[in-house]
Amino acid sequence: MIKSDDSRGESVFRFAHHAMGTTFELLIAGKDETYSRQVSQAVFSEIDRIENLFSRFNPGSDIGQINSLKPGQSLLIGVETYECLETASSIQSQTRGAFDVNIGSLVKYKEGNVPKHRKLKTNRMGLIDLSRTPQGYQVKIRPGDTKAQAEHVHLDLGGIGKGYALDKTLEILSDWDIDNALVHGGTSSALAVGVPPDSVSKTKDWPVGIGGTWECAQSPKEFFLKDRALSGSGTEVKGKHIIDPRTGKPAKGHLAAWVSHPSA
Numbered sequence: 679m680i681k682s683d684d685s686r687g688e689s690v691f692r693f694a695h696h697a698m699g700t701t702f703e704l705l706i707a708g709k710d711e712t713y714s715r716q717v718s719q720a721v722f723s724e725i726d727r728i729e730n731l732f733s734r735f736n737p738g739s740d741i742g743q744i745n746s747l748k749p750g751q752s753l754l755i756g757v758e759t760y761e762c763l764e765t766a767s768s769i770q771s772q773t774r775g776a777f778d779v780n781i782g783s784l785v786k787y788k789e790g791n792v793p794k795h796r797k798l799k800t801n802r803m804g805l806i807d808l809s810r811t812p813q814g815y816q817v818k819i820r821p822g823d824t825k826a827q828a829e830h831v832h833l834d835l836g837g838i839g840k841g842y843a844l845d846k847t848l849e850i851l852s853d854w855d856i857d858n859a860l861v862h863g864g865t866s867s868a869l870a871v872g873v874p875p876d877s878v879s880k881t882k883d884w885p886v887g888i889g890g891t892w893e894c895a896q897s898p899k900e901f902f903l904k905d906r907a908l909s910g911s912g913t914e915v916k917g918k919h920i921i922d923p924r925t926g927k928p929a930k931g932h933l934a935a936w937v938s939h940p941s942a
């Protein structure tokens with residue numbers, strides 16, 4: 679936990695927590711240390727809960743169980759998984775396949791884990807049906823060639839799962855009457871609520887660094903957030919790790935990209 683104070687005595691408490699393969703940080707302004715620590719524990723518990731649903735490395739998670747389904751099989755899932763997959767499907771349609779949470783099937787194919795003579799479908803999310811039933815939220819793998827099609831489903835919520843977790847923290851912050859806070863997941867996605875003390879930002883909004891080591895006169899080094907999110911990714915840390923699902927090759931054209939929206 680890190681504390682800073684402005685000239686009027688307003689404190690900002692900063693807490694860190696490891697989850698989803700990265701470090702989440704929460705900054706809370708205008709509350710005392712004990713209360714802020716309790717809020718951070720509630721926020722991080724919610725992030726852990728979402729991770730337990732979304733982790734592809736956990737065979738017992740919703741995503742882990744979906745990845746084990748055979749064509750024709752179905753599974754009841756939590757509302758969180760349903761909402762995230764529904765959003766992912768919508769974004770895939772809007773981007774004409776540039777975004778795909780089933781890109782893991784493509785990665786397996788490229789790594790030689792799927793026989794090369796089996797051509798992967800372009801619309802990999804089309805292999806999955808989402809529905810609401812009297813029993814609850816359900817996902818079903820569409821019937822087909824059992825062996826081949828089963829190898830085509832390998833969901834990885836990745837960034838959208840992290841963004842969903844950040845959005846869920848808003849409910850926790852609201853329940854605890856937190857009006858001014860900033861939470862980020864591994865510095866690649868940040869979500870701001872309200873404004874920080876003057877000691878943190880002279881613009882009245884939460885400052886978020888977005889610069890890199892590359893030189894680009896048109897690129898700002900900071901972005902200021904109030905009641906909205908910012909997410910970004912690039913090649914500086916992990917190299918050319920962003921795969922274009924439409925080509926199966928690393929994305930080209932930009933060193934990095936950022937997007938800001940009221941939702942993370």
